[in-house]
Structure formats: structure tokens, C-alpha cells
Amino acid sequence: MDNIRQRIPTRPVRFLDKLRLHMRDAGLAYTTERTYIHWIKRFILFHQKRHPQEMGAPEVEHFLTHLSEVRDCSVGTQRIVLNALVYLFTRFLNKDLSGLSFTQARRPRRLPVVYSRAEIASILCHLSGAARLRVQLLYGGGLRSAELLSLRVKDLDFDSNNIFVRAGKGNKDRTTILPQGLVPDIRRQIERVRILHEQDVADGVGEVYLPDALARKFPNAAKELAWQYLFPASQVGPCPRTGVVRRHHLHPTALAKQIRRAVKAAGIHKPARAHAFRHSFATHLLESGYDLRTIQELLGHSDISITEIYTHVVNRGSKGVLSPMDTLDPGNSIRESTPVYRIAS
Known part of the structure; x- marks a missing residue:
């Protein structure tokens, strides 16, 4: 928590x-x-x-x-x-800091880690159940890991095909894509949450944490299925704010371990990061021809210059750009590394 x-x-x-x-x-x-x-x-x-x-x-x-x-x-x-x-x-402290002079950092921001479509399919083959669904939502909706784990049942709108991200980075709300192919699995996950929640209520620990002052405004909401986390933790524990024993969402370290195991099992030699699926989501949308403004809104970037980094990692082959190496005629390649000299007769 x-x-x-x-x-x-x-x-x-x-x-x-x-x-x-x-x-x-x-x-x-x-x-x-x-x-x-x-x-x-x-x-x-x-x-x-x-x-x-x-x-x-x-x-x-x-x-x-x-x-x-x-x-x-x-x-x-x-x-x-x-x-x-x-x-x-x-x-x-209301103190002036104008005119700061310091050595600027030299190490630049690196290009993001992006998995290809084939690599993502391979990773998913080594996941099952809720673990597989979590990675599918990371990639399918371009979610940050914290946004995924904070999802509640009410944040999924099947009619409008939207995922509502509440209080994302910068404390901003936004909507992103709800992949249609995941709807049956999401409904099964909600049913598992319902069964677990009913057991928690019976055990006296069925109140979920509510942000801000919602617990006072809606005193019964904490026990409603709509407010339960889509991916609850396996154990209950005391809330650090109130001390009340309740079930929170899955811890980020558990998600990270599942992704590391799947990436290793898939034989992929790239860093195993949950955020890489968000990078892959943006890059693949760009490859498919979607404009930067649309991708910016789906990712929740405040500045389009942040989104533009994906233009540097897009698959140029799909945009009609060929390496000059691919245009070489193998029949005209040089067969000898040293020139041949002939003696004049």
C-alpha cells in the first residue's frame, strides 16, 4: 500500500x-x-x-x-x-533562486525500450490468467504500471470501449483504448474480484481504500464492487493511513517479477520492463499511421514533444525507407579483398 x-x-x-x-x-x-x-x-x-x-x-x-x-x-x-x-x-520557503549557475548533466535521455509485435506475442505465450491480462492491458491501452494496478471495476466502460485512468501522472484523468478482444477475459476477472470481495465482506475486511474525501462523502462506496481493484492483492494488510485492515491492489514488484520471468522465457534479450509495453503501444500506433496528437492524448502526455521521441524508434521499413545495404546486387559484390595485378606481356 x-x-x-x-x-x-x-x-x-x-x-x-x-x-x-x-x-x-x-x-x-x-x-x-x-x-x-x-x-x-x-x-x-x-x-x-x-x-x-x-x-x-x-x-x-x-x-x-x-x-x-x-x-x-x-x-x-x-x-x-x-x-x-x-x-x-x-x-x-519563499526564497529567491534566480540566476542559478551549475554544471549541466551530460548523459542524455536514452531511446525507449520497444518490443516488436512478434516479441510481445511471444511474451504473452509465457503468461496465463490474470498475469497475461495485466500485460495485455499494459500494451493494449498504453498504461503505466501504476495506472494499471490502480484500475477499479468502475473504470472499465464496455459500451464506449474506454478505460478511465484516474489521477494518472500529474494527477490528471484521461481515457484510453479498451481492447475489444480482452472484454471476455476482463469480465471473468471482474467475476473473480466479486467472489473474492464477497468473501472479504464476510470476513469483515471488505472495505477498499478510497482516495481524497470520498470515504466521508460516500460511506458505503468502499464496500461496493464498483470500487474494488481490478487486480487485488493476494493478502490483506493494514492501511498505512488509517490502520484499517483491507485488501489493496497487487504490488508493483509482483507485476515486475512476472514480466521478467516471461521475457526471459521468451528468449528476448531486451530489458524486461513494464513501461516497455507502453512504449511499444505508442510506437506501433505510429507505425500504423496514427497521428502524434491522437497518441499524445491516449498516453496522457502534457507536451507533444514528449510523444515525438517515438518517431526515433518507429520501424522505418514499414514507412518505405530501405537501407542501402538491402539494395545491393549480391552478384556484383567484390569477391576479393585485394586487387589482382597482371604483368604486361
């Missing part, structure tokens, strides 16, 4: 608790909150636990330069750290 916001005092005393409360009032997504807190802790420890109120732009510059020159971090990581520290100093 590590994606549930931990409870903090209404009037916090500790510095980080005050910062967390400020982030929640500002409406930051919980994943952003955790990332920012992680890097702010690293920043404080780097400066021998000095209080941020005593620091400013020179310390920020020193830390960002250290990440680039010593830690060899990527451009993306350095940008995330910069955003976290800008939030800390400008929005929380």
Missing part, C-alpha cells in the same frame, strides 16, 4: 511534515510528493543536515553540479532534482 498517502498531523511540527502538507494543499500527485521529498532529503544530507532555511542558491548549485560531475546523473534526473529544490525554496 505504498501508493497511499501516509497520515500527517493537522498541525505538523517536523519540517518535512510541514512540507508534505504544503504539497498536498498545492494538489501535487503523491508520486511527485514522494519524489520531491526523496531528493530534498538527499539535498539536506549532502549539506551535513543543515536546515534549508539556512541555505540558498549556492548550496543548490553545489548539489546539482555534484549530481552531474560526480554522480553522472542523467539530464532527466537533474531536472527532477531542480524542480524539487525550486519548489522547496521558492514555493515553500
Whole structure:
């Protein structure tokens, strides 16, 4: 249940608790909150636990330069750290950070890992049941792993063929494709969820976690089938926010292990990552002729420049671009590596 916001005092005393409360009032997504807190802790420890109120732009510059020159971090990581520290100093402490000067990270963002259609089919052959359905939805809907695992029964609309992604990255809602071929399997999964939920209710642990203030607005919703997770955990456990014993969704590490085993069994020599199915979804749509704007909306990217990275990994062969190697006439290839000299008579 590590994606549930931990409870903090209404009037916090500790510095980080005050910062967390400020982030929640500002409406930051919980994943952003955790990332920012992680890097702010690293920043404080780097400066021998000095209080941020005593620091400013020179310390920020020193830390960002250290990440680039010593830690060899990527451009993306350095940008995330910069955003976290800008939030800390400008929005929380009201301190000016203008005119920052630091060494820019040199390691560029790498091209995404993309599986071919044949590789995805091979991976699916080594999965079954709910594990297979999870990977099919990752690829078929272009979902992030956190978005997949957070799906609830009510988020699947069979009439409009839509998957409703609630509070995705950036705390934004969106819709994406519900693959028609998966509908029978999804309905069977919902039936399994119903049976498990009825048993949980009988055991007194049938209330699912509800975000924000929904538990107060709709006190009976936590026991309704519509709000149950599509992929529930195998065990119940105490909620870190309230201490109530309940069943949460499957943990991301379980999903990652299943994917690693399937990729290895399929004999695929590419990194086994859940996010690779999302990259494959976007790349294959682009190969099929769909425009970038449509793909951007399905992925939930805030900027189309992020989506444009898939143009660099698309299968150029399907777009009519042939390598000059493929146009060589094998009958005219050079058969000898050294020239032949003839003596004049």
C-alpha cells in the first residue's frame, strides 16, 4: 500500500511534515510528493543536515553540479532534482533562486525500450490468467504500471470501449483504448474480484481504500464492487493511513517479477520492463499511421514533444525507407579483398 498517502498531523511540527502538507494543499500527485521529498532529503544530507532555511542558491548549485560531475546523473534526473529544490525554496520557503549557475548533466535521455509485435506475442505465450491480462492491458491501452494496478471495476466502460485512468501522472484523468478482444477475459476477472470481495465482506475486511474525501462523502462506496481493484492483492494488510485492515491492489514488484520471468522465457534479450509495453503501444500506433496528437492524448502526455521521441524508434521499413545495404546486387559484390595485378606481356 505504498501508493497511499501516509497520515500527517493537522498541525505538523517536523519540517518535512510541514512540507508534505504544503504539497498536498498545492494538489501535487503523491508520486511527485514522494519524489520531491526523496531528493530534498538527499539535498539536506549532502549539506551535513543543515536546515534549508539556512541555505540558498549556492548550496543548490553545489548539489546539482555534484549530481552531474560526480554522480553522472542523467539530464532527466537533474531536472527532477531542480524542480524539487525550486519548489522547496521558492514555493515553500519563499526564497529567491534566480540566476542559478551549475554544471549541466551530460548523459542524455536514452531511446525507449520497444518490443516488436512478434516479441510481445511471444511474451504473452509465457503468461496465463490474470498475469497475461495485466500485460495485455499494459500494451493494449498504453498504461503505466501504476495506472494499471490502480484500475477499479468502475473504470472499465464496455459500451464506449474506454478505460478511465484516474489521477494518472500529474494527477490528471484521461481515457484510453479498451481492447475489444480482452472484454471476455476482463469480465471473468471482474467475476473473480466479486467472489473474492464477497468473501472479504464476510470476513469483515471488505472495505477498499478510497482516495481524497470520498470515504466521508460516500460511506458505503468502499464496500461496493464498483470500487474494488481490478487486480487485488493476494493478502490483506493494514492501511498505512488509517490502520484499517483491507485488501489493496497487487504490488508493483509482483507485476515486475512476472514480466521478467516471461521475457526471459521468451528468449528476448531486451530489458524486461513494464513501461516497455507502453512504449511499444505508442510506437506501433505510429507505425500504423496514427497521428502524434491522437497518441499524445491516449498516453496522457502534457507536451507533444514528449510523444515525438517515438518517431526515433518507429520501424522505418514499414514507412518505405530501405537501407542501402538491402539494395545491393549480391552478384556484383567484390569477391576479393585485394586487387589482382597482371604483368604486361
